[in-house]
Every structure is written in C-alpha cells, then in structure tokens.
Amino acid sequence: MTNTAADSIGSRIAAARKAKGFTQQDLAGKVGVSFQAVSKWETEQTLPDVALLTRIADTLGMTLDELVAGRPPAPGDAEAAMPEPRAYWKQVLGVVTEDIHGDVGSVLGQVHADIYGNVLGNVVGYVRNIHGNVEGNVLGVVQGDIDGYVAGQLLGVIEGRVKLGVRGSKPRSTDQLGAVSGCCDAEMPL
Structure with a gap:
C-alpha cells in the first residue's frame, strides 16, 4: 500500500x-x-x-x-x-555524585556521574558522560562520551566520543585546548 x-x-x-x-x-x-x-x-x-x-x-x-x-x-x-516535563537544574556549581536525570543550564562544578539530558549552556567544569546534547561550548572536561552533539566550540577536552559531532569551530592552534581523545561518529568541521 x-x-x-x-x-x-x-x-x-x-x-x-x-x-x-x-x-x-x-x-x-x-x-x-x-x-x-x-x-x-x-x-x-x-x-x-x-x-x-x-x-x-x-x-x-x-x-x-x-x-x-x-x-x-x-x-x-x-x-x-504527552511527554513528562523534564527536570531542570539552572547550574551545577558544586560536586554532584549521583546521576542527573533532566536538563542542566551550565556545569561550572563537577558531576562525578552521568547527565541524562541536555546541557543548555556551557560545560566549564567536569562531567563523566552526557546522554544528550551540549547546546553551548565545552570548556572543561567530559571524561566519557557525549551521545548527542556539541553546538558550540570545543575548547576543552572530551575523552570519549561525540556521537553527532561538534557543530561549532574547533581551535586551530595546537597552543589551545580542544581535543577529542576518542572519536566522533559525525564529521567535525575544522
């Protein structure tokens, strides 16, 4: 049919x-x-x-x-x-040791667990894994994977992979940070 x-x-x-x-x-x-x-x-x-x-x-x-x-x-x-409304945390400023199930505004502190949602701002601190997108920049460290994309720039370090790639520009100079130690499943623009 x-x-x-x-x-x-x-x-x-x-x-x-x-x-x-x-x-x-x-x-x-x-x-x-x-x-x-x-x-x-x-x-x-x-x-x-x-x-x-x-x-x-x-x-x-x-x-x-x-x-x-x-x-x-x-x-x-x-x-x-009707999808359930997602939990939302404006900022992570201190240390979080449990998984976060919901969206986060920005990560300025440390998340020694996983974020099951999107980071709507920047990752300046440390996160283990992000099961969602980063709508801002990665300036800090993501120890594991990002299951979605990074919409902004990669100026920090992602030790795992970025499944949908980095949409913003990566630094061109080797003097700057900006490394993905793992791999990216999607092409990353240079």
Whole structure:
C-alpha cells in the first residue's frame, strides 16, 4: 500500500512541525539533522532514518504510531502521548555524585556521574558522560562520551566520543585546548 501525499510520514512531520510553531531549522536542531534533511522528509524525497523516529516523535509530541502509521493514540494512551516535563537544574556549581536525570543550564562544578539530558549552556567544569546534547561550548572536561552533539566550540577536552559531532569551530592552534581523545561518529568541521 502506497502512502498518499496527505497520508505520509512527511506530511505528518510537516503538519506537526507547523502546529508546534517550529521552522524546519528549529526541528532540525532539536533532532540533530540539517534543515535540508527535514525538507526532504516533508517533500517525500527521503524518509527519516529509523534511529531518529523516536526523537522526531518526542520532539513533535507524537507517538510512534501517529508519526509512522498516522494512527491516533488509543484512548488509554492519551497520557503516554504527552511527554513528562523534564527536570531542570539552572547550574551545577558544586560536586554532584549521583546521576542527573533532566536538563542542566551550565556545569561550572563537577558531576562525578552521568547527565541524562541536555546541557543548555556551557560545560566549564567536569562531567563523566552526557546522554544528550551540549547546546553551548565545552570548556572543561567530559571524561566519557557525549551521545548527542556539541553546538558550540570545543575548547576543552572530551575523552570519549561525540556521537553527532561538534557543530561549532574547533581551535586551530595546537597552543589551545580542544581535543577529542576518542572519536566522533559525525564529521567535525575544522
């Protein structure tokens, strides 16, 4: 069975994106792709990667059934369609020894555990792993991995990998910090 233009993943993405008031660039930034990729999904030139479907659905406030098949949530699933509000910590100034489940404004202190969320500002201190994106710069040390991307500059050290790459520029001089000891799954601009 072929999708019609009115009943396709691309049309559902476009409708939900517009209903949320997002531009293609907004959605692309939240999902971790280029705005051109979003445009190609919406015009049915390509389909989103399977690994991104959950992130797209969550960002647009949809269930996977709504996104992929166009089926509304079952009456008992209305709560499941609404994502839980995320916890938010404005700044980490001291030492944290437990995992943080939620978003953090900036890390100025030390997190000797993992952050399960996004860092919306800068990482100036120390973090073990970040299971999300860093929307600002990495000026300090990330001992392990960053599962998302770094939107700003890398002026500190990431000892693991950055799954979706560093979007900002890296320092060009060897006199400056700015190293990823592991690898990056996405190309990092120089």
